[in-house]
Each structure stands twice: as C-alpha cells, then as structure tokens.
Amino acid sequence: MGLLVDGQWHDKWYDTEKHGGRFVRSESQFRDQITADGRFKPESGRYHLYVSYACPWAHRALIFRQLKGLQQHIDVSVVHPLMLENGWEFADKPLHDALYDSDFMYQLYLKADPNYSGRVTVPVLWDKQEQTIVNNESAEIIRIFNSAFNDLTGNYDDYYPESLQQQIDSINEWVYHDINNGVYKCGFATQQDAYEEAYEALFTALDRVEDILSKQTFLTGDQLTEADWRLFTTLVRFDAVYFGHFKTNRRRIVDYPGTWRFVRQLYQHPRVAETVVMDHIKRHYYGSHKTINPTQVVPVGPDIDFMQPV
Numbered sequence: 001m002g003l004l005v006d007g008q009w010h011d012k013w014y015d016t017e018k019h020g021g022r023f024v025r026s027e028s029q030f031r032d033q034i035t036a037d038g039r040f041k042p043e044s045g046r047y048h049l050y051v052s053y054a055c056p057w058a059h060r061a062l063i064f065r066q067l068k069g070l071q072q073h074i075d076v077s078v079v080h081p082l083m084l085e086n087g088w089e090f091a092d093k094p095l096h097d098a099l100y101d102s103d104f105m106y107q108l109y110l111k112a113d114p115n116y117s118g119r120v121t122v123p124v125l126w127d128k129q130e131q132t133i134v135n136n137e138s139a140e141i142i143r144i145f146n147s148a149f150n151d152l153t154g155n156y157d158d159y160y161p162e163s164l165q166q167q168i169d170s171i172n173e174w175v176y177h178d179i180n181n182g183v184y185k186c187g188f189a190t191q192q193d194a195y196e197e198a199y200e201a202l203f204t205a206l207d208r209v210e211d212i213l214s215k216q217t218f219l220t221g222d223q224l225t226e227a228d229w230r231l232f233t234t235l236v237r238f239d240a241v242y243f244g245h246f247k248t249n250r251r252r253i254v255d256y257p258g259t260w261r262f263v264r265q266l267y268q269h270p271r272v273a274e275t276v277v278m279d280h281i282k283r284h285y286y287g288s289h290k291t292i293n294p295t296q297v298v299p300v301g302p303d304i305d306f307m308q309p310v
C-alpha cells in the first residue's frame with residue numbers, strides 16, 4: 001500500500017492520525033469524459049479498463065461493461081489480488097497488463113502523468129490512442145458506460161434515466177457515505193470512537209435499505225438503476241469480508257430478508273455472476289491489510305449461496 005509523490009513511489013499506509021483516527025478517502029484526479037465532439041471520442045477498441053476483481057469500485061465498472069454490451073469494445077486487464085508494498089501489481093497471464101506488460105499499476109499513472117501525486121487506485125479507464133488515463137473515478141466511469149457508447153453498441157438501456165436522476169443522486173449520497181465508504185471507515189479506523197461512529201452510521205443506513213427493499217424491488221421502485229448497482233458491490237462482499245475483517249458485525253446481509261433477496265436478484269442478473277470473483281475478494285482484503293490482519297490468513301467460510309432462488 002502506498003502512493004506517488006511528485007512521480008516517486010512511497011510505501012505508506014493511510015494517514016488517519018490527522019483526522020482523529022478516521023479514514024478519509026481522497027478525490028480521484030483524472031476526470032475526463034468520452035463524448036462525440038470532445039478529446040476522447042466513443043470508438044471501439046480505443047479504451048482499456050484496468051480493474052481489480054476484489055475492489056467494489058472497480059466492480060461497478062466491470063458490471064456496467066457487461067450490462068451495456070461493451071465487452072467487444074473495451075478490453076480489460078485485471079491486477080493481482082494482493083496489494084502490498086508496491087500497490088496494485090500485475091502478475092503472469094491472465095493477471096497481466098495486456099497493453100504494456102507493466103509490473104505495477106503506478107507505472108501506468110506515471111505514463112499518464114510523470115509528476116503525479118496521489119493514490120494509485122482502480123478502476124482506471126485508459127485511452128490507448130493518447131496513452132493516458134481518461135478517468136479513474138468509478139462513479140463517472142459507470143455514467144460514461146451507461147450512455148457514451150450507445151450508438152456503437154445499439155444498447156440503449158438506461159440505468160440513470162432522467163425521470164429518476166434526482167432520486168438516484170439522493171440515494172447515492174447516503175449510500176456512498178454510510179455504506180460504500182462506510183465499511184472502509186469502520187475497517188480503517190484507528191481509534192475506537194471513529195470506528196463506532198462509522199459503525200452506527202453504517203447500520204442505520206442498512207436498516208434504511210432494508211426498510212425500502214422489504215416494500216419494493218429496487219431502491220427507486222420497480223426499475224433497476226445505477227443506485228442499485230452501486231449498493232450491490234458493497235453488499236456482495238459484506239458477509240464474506242467486511243463483517244469479519246472490517247468489524248461490521250451487528251448483522252450479516254443474509255439476516256436482512258429484503259436486502260438479501262435484492263443481492264441475490266442482482267447477482268442472478270444476466271452476465272453479472274461472472275464479475276463476482278470471491279477468491280480474489282477474500283485474498284485481497286485479508287491478505288493485503290497487514291495492519292488489520294498481520295498473519296494474512298484468509299478465512300475459509302462463510303458459505304453463501306447467491307444462486308438461491310429469489
């Protein structure tokens with residue numbers, strides 16, 4: 001785990017000291033868009049997606065690539081599940097960098113900006129033509145996938161429809177702070193009160209999710225939207241990883257009937273199950289965060305049957 005400072009790699013864990021033991025996520029820095037009249041145009045084969053199967057943010061992008069039929073147009077490289085002193089690494093095929101055969105993810109950030117300062121995160125949407133990063137913010141990458149390539153794929157499915165945008169944005173807001181990032185705030189807290197504050201907010205938000213999903217199919221009603229997919233990638237990791245490793249253990253997802261039905265329903269959505277790679281998920285968290293799990297031993301359980309009928 002580390003970061004780049006003026007183009008130099010430093011092996012350094014998150015600094016929670018200056019925030020009273022709290023984990024504070026930094027902003028993604030590459031924020032370009034893909035548009036027909038802009039610098040980055042929607043073209044088949046031009047872009048490449050770098051992901052980790054372990055990462056819930058990268059997982060969003062992988063799911064949208066499937067949902068929107070972009071597999072033939074945007075190819076993918078997957079990093080090794082362990083993220084240690086050199087950050088995300090590539091290994092031998094199939095976990096290699098298909099474009100440059102780099103050893104480390106930070107080398108791609110340096111190709112994009114030799115003086116880059118900041119964290120080296122996935123997902124990364126890469127432009128092969130200009131050899132640079134278009135965008136490294138998953139919330140924006142999924143919006144790009146949702147609409148920018150529609151004329152190329154003929155897939156006009158819309159997970160951010162205009163009529164629901166306000167509702168989606170307002171759900172995303174609390175789901176992001178209290179659940180998506182909330183589990184990290186619990187897991188990476190280095191002081192008791194910081195952990196407890198995040199823990200309470202997390203379970204208040206999960207109760208709110210259960211309340212909604214016990215009455216309706218999806219977060220906004222009966223239409224599957226971006227808000228659901230953003231929640232899903234955290235929930236699908238919850239019982240196997242966050243519950244134990246991040247100490248988010250008041251309840252498991254399987255203990256919330258409406259939410260558990262929702263997770264299975266999204267898991268069973270066409271072409272989604274293949275994006276959920278539980279082996280990478282468990283090996284990454286339990287093996288990479290040595291401050292939390294110094295032995296790096298990965299628990300065997302729990303057995304979770306996401307294919308149980310909905």
Ligand SMILES: N[C@@H](CCC(=O)N[C@@H](CS)C(=O)NCC(=O)O)C(=O)O
Binds near residue numbers: 054119123136
């Ligand atoms: N806001 C970013 C966050 C991405 C992110 O933090 N990814 C994690 C993996 S789950 C990462 O690469 N962390 C490396 C680090 O923080 O050094 C997004 O949603 O794309």
